[in-house]
Amino acid sequence: MAQTQDIELVVNGETIQASVPVRTNLVDFLRDHVGLTGSHVGCEQGVCGACTLEVDGVAVRGCLMLAVQANGSQVTTIEGVSAKLVGRQLQRAFVEHNALQCGFCTPGMIASSIEYIEQGGASDRAAIREHLSGNYCRCTGYQSIVDAVVSVIDKGAAA
Amino acid sequence: MKAPDILYECPQTVAEAVALLSDDGRFCQPLAGGQSLMPMMHLRLAQPEVLIDLNALAELDFIEQVDDTIHVGSMVRYTTLLNSELIRRHVPLMSLSLPHVAHSAVRNRGTIGGSTALADPAAEMPAVLKALNAVIVAVSQSGPREISADDFFQGIYETALGDDELVHSIKFPAATDQQRFGFYELARRHGDYAMAGVAVSAQSINPYTGLRIIFFGVADQPLRATGAEAALEGSMFKDEPAILEAQNALPADEFTGDVGVSVDTKVQLAKVVLKRALLAM
Numbered sequence: 001m002a003q004t005q006d007i008e009l010v011v012n013g014e015t016i017q018a019s020v021p022v023r024t025n026l027v028d029f030l031r032d033h034v035g036l037t038g039s040h041v042g043c044e045q046g047v048c049g050a051c052t053l054e055v056d057g058v059a060v061r062g063c064l065m066l067a068v069q070a071n072g073s074q075v076t077t078i079e080g081v082s083a084k085l086v087g088r089q090l091q092r093a094f095v096e097h098n099a100l101q102c103g104f105c106t107p108g109m110i111a112s113s114i115e116y117i118e119q120g121g122a123s124d125r126a127a128i129r130e131h132l133s134g135n136y137c138r139c140t141g142y143q144s145i146v147d148a149v150v151s152v153i154d155k156g157a158a159a
Numbered sequence: 160m161k162a163p164d165i166l167y168e169c170p171q172t173v174a175e176a177v178a179l180l181s182d183d184g185r186f187c188q189p190l191a192g193g194q195s196l197m198p199m200m201h202l203r204l205a206q207p208e209v210l211i212d213l214n215a216l217a218e219l220d221f222i223e224q225v226d227d228t229i230h231v232g233s234m235v236r237y238t239t240l241l242n243s244e245l246i247r248r249h250v251p252l253m254s255l256s257l258p259h260v261a262h263s264a265v266r267n268r269g270t271i272g273g274s275t276a277l278a279d280p281a282a283e284m285p286a287v288l289k290a291l292n293a294v295i296v297a298v299s300q301s302g303p304r305e306i307s308a309d310d311f312f313q314g315i316y317e318t319a320l321g322d323d324e325l326v327h328s329i330k331f332p333a334a335t336d337q338q339r340f341g342f343y344e345l346a347r348r349h350g351d352y353a354m355a356g357v358a359v360s361a362q363s364i365n366p367y368t369g370l371r372i373i374f375f376g377v378a379d380q381p382l383r384a385t386g387a388e389a390a391l392e393g394s395m396f397k398d399e400p401a402i403l404e405a406q407n408a409l410p411a412d413e414f415t416g417d418v419g420v421s422v423d424t425k426v427q428l429a430k431v432v433l434k435r436a437l438l439a440m
Contacts, residue, residue: 003164022167022210025197044160045198046265058238058267064197065268068167069214115263133349134262 007071011036012080020067027051027062029070030077038078038107042136049135052108053077059115078107086117086152093148101139108135113149123153162200166209173218173298173327179211181300181323187211189325191234191273194265219272219327222246227333233272233326238263240271249333252291252340252360256283259342262350272326275311278318278380281352281417283344285312286375289383290340290358291331298327305330312380339364341436344376345428352376354420355428357436364440365396372405372433377414377425384409387433402437406430 008017011034018033025044030036030053042048044063051062054076081087090110093099100106109132116131128149129142137145166185170176180187188207190196191214199205213219219234222243229249231240240246241257260266260274260283274284275295288295288308295306297320304324311319320326334340344356353376362369370388373381386408394401409429416422 003166005167022165023162023200025162025201028161044201046194046261049262049264052264059264060268061194061264063201064193064265066167066193066197066210066212068169069193069212112264130349131263134264 005068005071007068009070009073009075011075012077013083018067022066022068024067025063026055026060026065026067026070026075027053029067030062030075033067036077036079040104040107042104047136048105049108049112050105052111052135054111054114059111078110081110081114084114086114089152089155090114090117090148093151094145097144097148097151099140099145099148105135105137105139109137109145113152116149117153121153123150125150160201160203162197163203163206165200165207167212168209169212169215171215173216173325176211176213176216177298177300177323177325179209180325185209189213189276191276192236192269193273194261194269195273195277195279213272213325221328224249224333229331229333230328231271231331232328233275234270235272237261237266237269237271241266250291250331251334252342252358253287253331255340255342256287256358259283259344259346259350259353259356265350271329275329276318276320276326278312278314278316279352280315280378280380281356281376283353283356283358283375286356286358286373286381287342288312288329289381290360290371290373292360292371293332294330296327296330297321297324299324303327309383314379317380335362337363339440341440343432343436343439345432355425355432357429357432359433359436359440361440366393367391367396367401368393374409374429374432377429379415382410382413384433386410391437396440397438402434405437406433409433 006019027039040050042050046061046064053062056073186208190210190212219232221232247254293308295311297304306319339361341359344353346353356375358373360371372384387405390404390408411426414422
């Protein structure tokens with residue numbers, strides 16, 4: 001038994017093999033070992049949501065999962081979301097609605113928004129706010145972020 | 160901060176997992192959903208030598224009905240519970256509480272067994288288990304053992320679970336037609352830990368009979384308010400004097416404050432959540 005483990009996972013469609021220290025969490029692995037610095041590390045306690053990304057089709061906190069636990073998984077980070085139509089629509093809508101200023105929260109906001117839309121979430125501001133309540137933004141006041149998500153749902157092309 | 164250097168085991172069966180737990184003198188820590196343990200490791204509040212990752216144990220991922228009991232495996236995630244028709248129909252108090260458990264991305268990983276074994280006094284699950292008189296099935300190399308929720312939760316992160324035991328599953332009595340349930344919590348932000356919350360079950364509400372009123376986030380463990388239950392017993396639904404009497408019969412001397420919320424504030428918030436939960440039953 002070693003304190004390092006060999007893992008193999010698919011990140012944004014690309015197979016990655018690596019030997020990682022067990023204590024390394026998934027978002028640190030993606031940033032420091034794979035070089036994908038789009039997912040941000042905020043609080044490391046699961047509170048801020050900046051590291052939210054997709055593992056095997058569900059949104060998770062990248063800081064609350066060990067890299068070794070992603071062995072055999074399919075991971076999508078902000079660098080990979082434009083492979084999906086809904087990802088591209090959200091990216092465009094965030095720009096059009098000024099839904100980001102510093103951009104620190106944006107990768108997590110997009111990951112949580114993709115999950116909301118893919119689950120058939122309604123164009124209901126209160127429901128969108130509730131779904132995004134686990135993602136902190138310190139710039140925009142959220143109004144424009146909700147505007148962006150609403151606009152994508154209202155266009156209806158995400159289904 | 161980052162997690163301490165740790166060893167990692169990923170057993171494929173419960174038998175392997177409990178064998179690892181009974182192993183020598185190493186400090187082994189089971190890892191369920193990790194939504195509390197990972198932050199605790201990052202903050203170095205938890206520094207285990209060996210993580211026993213339970214996420215490969217498919218045999219602990221089940222929800223089934225056996226006669227009048229709903230049996231839930233410890234590795235069932237909150238999102239699965241939230242989407243379960245069996246839970247919605249037969250354990251409605253659980254369904255009332257789940258939207259208050261953290262946020263979607265956390266519910267996608269967090270497990271009922273993890274929350275139960277951790278016994279965070281501000282968490283929803285321990286209070287729900289206690290309000291429903293649930294039974295926790297623990298397993299070790301010596302076999303399974305059943306522990307009532309009343310006996311299981313013993314203090315802050317303290318349970319009746321032995322060092323060599325895992326939470327295998329939880330048994331809930333299926334709700335009867337007469338039973339009613341209430342749940343309410345106040346948190347600074349939706350999904351955050353409660354400043355005060357309450358889970359209520361009643362055999363009937365008009366009149367109130369067989370109440371179990373369990374507060375969370377106000378003491379070192381889920382706190383049963385037997386005085387409030389007695390004040391309501393026999394009175395009619397929404398009876399204002401009885402509710403007022405119940406609010407004034409809270410076990411305030413057992414309340415403890417936390418960072419930013421004093422005991423007095425918690426007592427006041429507990430009165431508020433109790434009334435709101437009762438009126439919505």
